[in-house]
Amino acid sequence: MYSRGNKEDYNHWASLGNIGWTHEELLPYFKKSEFAKFDVDIEPQYHGFSGPQTIDVAEDTPGLTELFLDAAKELGAIQLDYNGKSQNGTSRVQAYLKGNVRSGTSQAYVRPAQDRPNFHLQLNCLVTKIVIKNSTAVGIRFIRNGKLYSVKAKKEVIVSAGAVNTPQLLMLSGIGPRRELEKHGIKPVAFLPVGQYLQDHPIFPGMVFRTNQVYYNTSFEQQVNDFCENKRPLTAGWGFQCVTYITLDNKPNRRPDIELLTIGPPAMSPAWGAVLQYNEEYAAAFQILNPLTDFMNTLLLLNPFSRGEVTLKSKNAADLVQINPNFFSDKRDLQIMYRGIEKALQLMHTKAYKNFKAEWLRIPMPGCDEAFEYFSKEWWICIVKHLSVPCFHPIGTARMGPSPNISVVDNELKVHGICGLRVVDASIMPTHISGHPNAAVVVIAEKASDLIKRDYENNKPDCRR
Structure with a gap:
């Protein structure tokens, strides 16, 4: 999904002391990375048309896509380009999406560069440590096929391992909270809040409807033929139909609180609960789903107050880290999610839903059905706690900021107190964005590329000389 977030997300980053990170300063990078191939509801001045990653809109599911748009508009949402001037509204x-497959960064950036003489790619490697001498990153160590290797850095080391593995690697290299390094007997290099301030988007997939229509009840052969013509249901997109960004106080220029994402057939299969890795009892509850008739309204909490952490299990790089998203530890998040549910429930009473005979599908909720009155606030909060899962949008574990007391990197993504070491991934985001982080991570990388080139274009001496 291509959702840049709200311009105030980035202005907020800048207000925290991160000079150079306003939306106005980042918009050229969004445009640089994008090849906008769609024309529906597009505001061209906010998009790029020559970048490496193709952005497109999948074909409509006949009758269904328009239903979702019409229902949202009945509730006052404006149909718009949510990556344009304003985000608050509804859209396809x-x-x-490039043709029928995902336009990922590997396809767009890595493969075109793989034959360059100054580019070397090693697969199936596990980086175990950043080598730091005299507060300067001088290389890395990694394991490949059971053998330990070392690589020296001529200028600097760039860590792009993501919001989970980047903090692990930094801590294994001696950069992290004092208590975490001491706990695992790691020699400290710099005490920084690595792994702290973790944020993710909780997503609540508990609002399912059943229509009296049947979709994509065709042979696999026919679906493959449709795929070759860039048609649903096998085209990349996972059943995503429409998205509505909701600001609960109805102020037009404020960051939205909730993303309402509608997922249509055939994504709603009986395996849904297993896909989300619910326990056996809850996974069984979703087996009543019918992939030919059912759709789901999912709610994503965009700007959570709760903070989690990533910590080490041991000082062995092969051991997975411990991730505590700490969802709903701040009770304000639950209240915002419930208010979003109240808003989404209004869709049931729209003409669009009634004309389409979209009916609520009651799914058994063990632990909640017997404890609270069905559809009461207490019941909803109970199932939100039981069903909400990470959207796999982790950020913030090596957050950017001017103070080493509450951040890990500065506004040039350089690790505080360590020469020749940058972090370039979602972990540097100081707070979450009101959208999916994919596009923002690409922009972080594009901006980092310019920062690096600027540093060395005039043979600027670095701190190791």
Whole structure:
């Protein structure tokens, strides 16, 4: 999904002391990375048309896509380009979509560069440590096929391992919270809040409807033929139909609180609960789903107050880290999610839903059905706690900021107190964005590339000389 977030997300980053990170300063990078191929509801001045990643809109599911748009508009949402001037409204989903497959960063950036003489790619490697001498990153160590290797850095080391593995690697290299390094007997290099301030988007997939229509009840052969013509249902997109960004206090220029994402057939299969890795009892509850008739309204909490952490299990790089998203530890998040549910429930009473005979599908909720009155606030909060899962949008574990007391990197993504070491991934985001982080991560990388080139274009001496 291609959702840049709200311009105030980035202005907020800048207000925290991160000079150079306003939306106005980042918009050229969004445009640089994008090849906008769609024309529905597009505001061209906010998009790029020559970048490496193709952004497109999947074909409509006949009758169904328009239903979702009409229902949202009945409730006052404006149909718009949510990556344009204003985000608050409803739209078809813009996606990383090139023909019938995902337009990923590997396809767009890595493969075109793989034959360059100054580019060397090693697969199936596990980086175990950043080598730091005299507060300067001088290389890395990694394991490949059971053998330990070392690589020296001529200028600097760039870590792009993501919001989970980047903090692990930094801590294994001696950069992290004092208590975490001491706990695992790691020699400290710099005490920084690595792994702290973790944020993710909780997503609540508990609002399912059943229509009296049947979709994509065709042979596999026919679906493959449709795929070759860039048609649903096998085209990349996972059943995403429409997205609505909701600001609960109805102020037009404020960051939205909730993303309402509608997922249509055939994504709603009986395996849904297993896909989300619910326990056996809850996974069984979703087996009543019918992939030919059912759709789901999912709610994503965009700007959570709760903070989690990533910590080490041991000082062995092969051991997975411990991730505590700490969802709903701040009770304000639950209240915002419930208010979003109240808003989404209004869709049931729209003419669009009634004309389409879209009916609520009651799914058994063990632990909640017997404890609370069905559809009461207490019941909803109970199932939100039981069903909400990470959207796999982790950020913030090596957050950017001017103070080493509450951040890990500065506004040039350089690790505080360590020469020759940058972090370039979602972990540097100081707070979450009101959208999916894919596009923002690409922009972080594009901006980092310019920062690096600027540092060395005039043979600027670095701190190791």
